[in-house]
Amino acid sequence: MHEARVNTNSTDQHAIQPWQPLAQQAAFRHVLEAFSYPGRVVSLGAAPNDTLTMLLATLVDAGVTLADPLNQVSADDRRRLDAQLALPDRAQFVVSQGAHVPDYQPVLGTLESPEHGATVIVCVESLGEGARLDLTGPGIDGETTLHVAGMAPGWWIQRSRWNTSFPMGVDLILVAGRRLVALPRTTRIQVKGAH
Numbered sequence: 001m002h003e004a005r006v007n008t009n010s011t012d013q014h015a016i017q018p019w020q021p022l023a024q025q026a027a028f029r030h031v032l033e034a035f036s037y038p039g040r041v042v043s044l045g046a047a048p049n050d051t052l053t054m055l056l057a058t059l060v061d062a063g064v065t066l067a068d069p070l071n072q073v074s075a076d077d078r079r080r081l082d083a084q085l086a087l088p089d090r091a092q093f094v095v096s097q098g099a100h101v102p103d104y105q106p107v108l109g110t111l112e113s114p115e116h117g118a119t120v121i122v123c124v125e126s127l128g129e130g131a132r133l134d135l136t137g138p139g140i141d142g143e144t145t146l147h148v149a150g151m152a153p154g155w156w157i158q159r160s161r162w163n164t165s166f167p168m169g170v171d172l173i174l175v176a177g178r179r180l181v182a183l184p185r186t187t188r189i190q191v192k193g194a195h
Helices: 021-036 048-059 075-081 153-162
Strands: 065-067 093-097 119-123 126-136 144-149 171-176 179-183 188-191
Touching (some): 048 075, 048 093, 048 171, 126 179
Parallel strands (some): 065 093, 093 119, 119 171
Antiparallel strands (some): 126 188
């Protein structure tokens, strides 16, 4: 994960653990909320260093493919996820890092099956500070603003390229600390500041 590991303190001892089925169900509801309201930052309740793991434990299983080109997921967690490992251009889920502009072409789906487009999970430094993004589209009442730190400007160029043939494209989930935000392919993004 891009963030430095955080020492466990008394509040983290009560954090939700990623491998508990009830915790995964609760996390799934939060992920649905994030996709229903793009730009809304939600918390999975996991310890800061477990949010990526919680998200993957919620979305990934033996029936899907996962790419982790920057090795952000520990070998133990990859084993527990039981996902089929794949290259980023063939995976249904891709874990990436905001500081590194992707040099791959993720799965975009087809006109007949756009839902087969990849979900790209990007670890960033912060949600709430950094570059200003003005968001519009389905699930957003008018316009909303999101601030993201630790996302190289080239990411937004790549996302735009990947989503030019709507309904084909990719959905992004940005993860920072305990929080995440969803940016579906239907969300229009206007970047208003440096990363």
